[in-house]
Amino acid sequence: MVFEDNLEFAQQLDQQDPLSNMRGEFHIPKIKGTEQDEIYFCGNSLGLQPKLTSQYLNDELNKWQKLGVKGHFDCEFPWMPYHEFLAEESAKLVGAKASEVVCMNSLTANLHFLMVSFYRPSNKKYKVLIEDHAFPSDHYAVESQVKFHGHDPADAMVLLKPREGETCLQLDDILATIDEHADELALIMLPGVQYYTGQVFDMQAITDAAQHHDIVVGFDLAHAAGNIEMQLHDWGVDFAAWCTYKYLNSGPGSVAGCFVHEKHHDNPDLPRFAGWWGHDKSTRFKMENQFMPIQSAEGWQLSNPPILSLAAIRASLDTIKQAGGISTLRNKSKQLTAYLRFLLQNRLANQVDIITPDEALSGSQLSICINSEDKHGKAVFDAIEAAGVTCDWREPNVIRVAPTPLYNSFADCIHFVDILEAAL
Template identity: 50%
Template sequence: MYFENTREFAQKLDQKDPLKKYRDQFLFPKVNDKRVLYFTGNSLGLQPKNTRQFVNDVMKDWEELAVEGHFYAQKPWWDYHERLANPLSKIVGAKPAEITVMNTLTVNLHLLMVSFYRPKGNRYKIICEEKAFPSDQYMLQSQVRFHGYEPDDAIIEIKKRDGEHNFRTEDILKTIKEVGDECALILIGGVNYYTGQVFDMKTITKAGHDVGAFVGWDLAHAAGNIKLDLHNWDVDFAAWCSYKYMNSGPGNASGCFVHERFHNQKEIPRFEGWWGTSKETRFLMKPEFEPMANADAWQLSNAPVLSLAPYLASLEMFDEVGMDAIIAKRNQIVAYLEYILKEIDEQVESSFEIITPSNQEERGTQLSVFLHGEGRKLFEYLMKKGVIVDWREPNVIRLAPAPLYCSYSDMYEFGQILKEGILNKVS
């Protein structure tokens, strides 16, 4: 598409934006009494205005019904989490029965590994990407130690080629084939948190299954951001946080996917709790565990309703908009941001290097940018000017213009502030 680096052009794009009304459905922080330019939806999404009402509804039911709210609230608490399954299934490409919401992301990955990391004999190795998000690294290391293995032996990291910022699918497939029947599990972040690269999950999942391994995905930076088709890709399991692109609030509940072929398996290893047992017999307090016939069998405790309320509020908006519309705007607004960055790069002495893939199929909302010749003071300048971005050492800023609340005018104004900061030599 043809772009211009002008305020008037950006405003015209905003006027034509079919999602423009949703921007006013979010609450923006202010800096110097001005609404911020918010680029960190990949860390914490903004608060939807309807969130407070969803939480207040729960508080009112608690006030008026107390324990009876479990069954007689307008949205009864005992099955509150089930309301999230249908809208989430559309976001991640699953059947509603394959979705549950519980705990937080790393907790859920640990719990899912009870079922899907089952080392035996020669098959005990885990394949992941190098420099995975630290929480994933710690989780994998502790899991293999728990099973009596050494991380240096049991964890195989896929490497980037020298001088390259992103992984090549052919290198991932080669590693999977080389590890072969020693591979017990492949667990990778669906979108790399540092570069924003989207992995070819369908192809990698098939390659993992071809060597007899389970394949799971950490979708922290993928859910609500990119097109997912977990069921049809034949993914075994996945988990994601809800507070990034899905705007559920800080540290909020995590979603899980478990493929339907693992449902109704009483013998499958897993840590069990009473919220995973049959709804029909749950309150009979029977000593035997009778798993739910869906992903809820992995539930442990009763749902944290006050945490789920903000998530449900956001999912209501996602369900109304649909992922296709979100992705369509995402593609255009990220392309416009990329254009702005390149335009500013030509006007200043510094050199920008976008390390996120340029191919639209290999990226989502995030652009990661090396600011060569610039230091942290430029980041601090942007923040003082009300441009909320994310800094990663040594000199990378991550920019994630969330389609529901970021505008094309935001992209233009950011470019002007960035240019001003560099020309003023704030670093």
């Protein structure tokens, strides 16, 4: 499509957009002191609240009020199996079987619990491949696991770095590093989408390379779930984890998701930290002390989950289902992001650099560097925020903007670039 840089063209795209009605399914924040909608480009950090959320939460509050403990069993959507109601739609988002996913804990907690099972260092194979610029929590988790097993992180952590003068990693370099360290690598843990640059990693190619060398591979999908299409089961990924409050719109700090490939479900030799909620359902209430894990991803659960948070996730998943699922969202996302990229390059090519790769290697997020010697990006960020834009800032000089397909419009892109141009 040949884009045009004017509001009338953007409005025409919005009129043709089959998802334009979904904006009405969300609460859009207002610019302070006005009744005008913000330009909310921060779904990569915290997604907006679906209107279904309050209804679903109130249903559970009313249930607790009227039924007390009986809410676990004797009602619609009973609490005892509530996490099961999220499995099918969660699985569709990451390309998995329902038995391979479960909502539990928080993202970093899930990475730790999964590494208990899947980071099993030996004298020879003990190293972990991770980005040099990984999200800090991922780096902390891997470093602490390495130390827990008695290894020195300076030796045991293989850090991937971009080429000189570049910001994104090249797939060839990732694969070459895997080959170089294959005899020593026990685990590869990388993001599906890099949080700073917005780069989408080729998870299939990385998994294929890992399996060729008998290396376990896991992914942090915090910025990928609900953003890009994935096929974790078909790719053979060993494990993955994601939060649900970014593109999945389930509320701040909401319960996370995890994936464990079915090839690991019935492995009795796979160690794990165990808890009551991961025990075989048919004998759980016999209250015996011999742990029998459920032979699915549920077997990695520890405790019964917070139902109010799961209710918010169910509201979000139902909203995504109403929109047509991840493939429909991705189709709009590609066009929306391409239009924003066009506007930035058309008007501001000499003032900003987009460090996010092109469409094939990007999702909803574009990371923008202010092209100036004095690195005044934070001042520009403050100015656009004061003008009614919500996005986010990452040191040293990146403004991350994420036009998300569920509630952002093509007109939002025009208005954003108008504001950014004025701020510059």
